[in-house]
């Protein structure tokens with residue numbers, strides 16, 4: 001079974017998570033997105049350190065685009081599994097996306113430094129992954145275990 005786009009998640013993630021191969025694909029997709037985002041942040045830091053400020057902002061814009069898609073995917077899975085932490089988790093995504101958009105515009109106008117923007121993004125990503133995403137990961141692992149036991 002393949003599950004590479006959003007429409008394939010909708011409505012049957014309980015079945016998806018009962019299948020090891022598909023679960024691996026979902027987490028492998030998430031891992032690829034995490035890796036891409038970490039690489040983009042690293043590239044943005046490097047560009048910033050070389051005073052290539054436009055390039056640093058360009059990396060951050062691509063980062064924002066990937067995160068936006070990733071957030072939607074996470075939110076669809078949370079909804080599908082009736083995850084009790086959905087509202088709080090989604091609010092984190094919405095607030096970050098809104099703040100990031102505003103800070104990118106401010107950095108383009110030189111109203112804030114790109115260094116401060118990079119620090120903000122790095123801090124948020126670390127906090128989010130180690131609190132909200134790990135909480136969701138534990139929930140998904142529980143769903144998977146229950147499905148395997150009851151099938």
Ligand SMILES: [Fe+2]
Nearest residue numbers: 074089132133
């Ligand atoms: Fe998240």
